[in-house]
Amino acid sequence: MNAVGFGHIDTPLLAGIGQEAYDALVALHPAGRPGRAEEVAELVAFLLSERASLVQSSYRLVDGAYAAR
Helix, strand or coil: CCEEEECCECCHHHHCCCHHHHHHHHHCCCCCCCECHHHHHHHHHHHHCHHHCCCCCCEEEECCCCCCC
16 A cells, blocks of 8 residues: 655645745745645556556655655
């Protein structure tokens, strides 16, 4: 079993926090931006594919290095 954890993803919900709060949140990300839903989906699709058949018992973090700061 694999698991995917994701950080802040640029969605309408995140856009609703206001520009000042959004800019402050972006400043916390070493990647310089929040993630996109497509980026998380691509990882999930890979993990579900045959190409990842030997990837087992892993936790993959998709957060633009937010947790590493």
